[in-house]
Amino acid sequence: MSKTKSIILIVLAVLLLLLLAFAFWLPSFFMTGERQTLEEAFAWQSAHYDTSFYEDLRKTDYTVTGYDGYVLHVELLENPKPTTQYVILSHGYTDNRMGSLKYVPMYLELGFHCVIYDLRGHGENETAITTYGQRESVDLNALIADTRSRYEDLTVLGLHGESLGAATTLTALRERPEVDFAVADCGFSDIEGVLKEAYRRAHVPPFLVDVADVTGRLRYHCALKDMRPIDALDDNTVPILFLHGAEDDFILPQNSEAMAQRTKGRSELHLIPGAGHAESILVAPEAYRDYVAAFLAG
Secondary structure (H helix, E strand, O other), rough: OOHHHHHHHHHHHHHHHHHHHHHEEEHHHHHHHOOOOOOHHHHHHHHHOOHHHHHHOOOEEEEOHHHHEEEEEEEOOOOOOOOEEEEEEEOOOOOOHHHHHHHHHHHHOOOOOOEOOOOOOOOOOOOOOOOOHHHHHHHHHHHHHHHHHOOOOEEEEEEEEEHHHHHHHHHHHHHHOOOOOOEOOOOOOOHHHHHHHHHHOOOOOOOOHHHHHHHHHHHHOOOOOHHHHHHHHHHOOOOEEEEEOOOOOOOOHHHHHHHHOOOOOOOEEEEEEEOOOOOOOHHHHHHHHHHHHHHHHH
16 A cells, blocks of 8 residues: 555544544533533623522522432522412523522512522533433422422422423423423424524534434433424423513524414413513513413413
8 A cells, every 4th residue: 555545544534533523522512511600690690680589588408319310409489478389490501590580589479489490410410411301301300299298388389491491391291290380481392493493594504413413312322303392292281381582583482382382281372572582581571470470360
């Protein structure tokens, strides 16, 4: 073999190894985004609305064991007024339980204790990949069971999720947990579609998502194509309120529209004018509260 051919083969082998390394790195890019600390998240929340109420609330910190022994950090925020109603709030991707605080004053006013927690891989929890609702929903169902057994006075239990938290909330309904309602804010119907659409708009080849799906199956034993909260709604009878920013250009409102049509149970859908992704309660807090209050009253 000539020296030139040897060099070409070496170069091709290096390129192949680099391509394989990139292919196996891709799923970690999609599933391990940089997470905020509790301090960073609280600072962001405080810069966008009044969080002073948080310091005055009586709090209880504890842990709950979720999927495959994974430990979740949980915090109960007690309503100053006596109540037997509870709501579990699930935050968005790269955020943590501090991201749920924006919804707490509304639920306190509506007569609920609030259970906030860090989704797997977020906040105070150990490092872990995000499976966009698959393993997170098992965690949430464990938290639902724990909440029912921990608080013996409980008469009403609801769920509220934002973005990834909404996907987690909806996917959890597949197992028919004992909950009375769910509120899903700017959730996605399937993560593959969201990622591919974002890549198209950014002029990046969408087939990279397919590559990450294949290598994700090998590396993490889970697939992006299976992360479809909409499929959990075929037999669902839990009432769901869907809320979505009308100007959301990351997770398009069509995601909530499709899921509101898919669920077998009672559903309502409201688009919030002028709101982008996860901005609805900040843009229109009074309308947001009115939608939730009317839904619960119904």
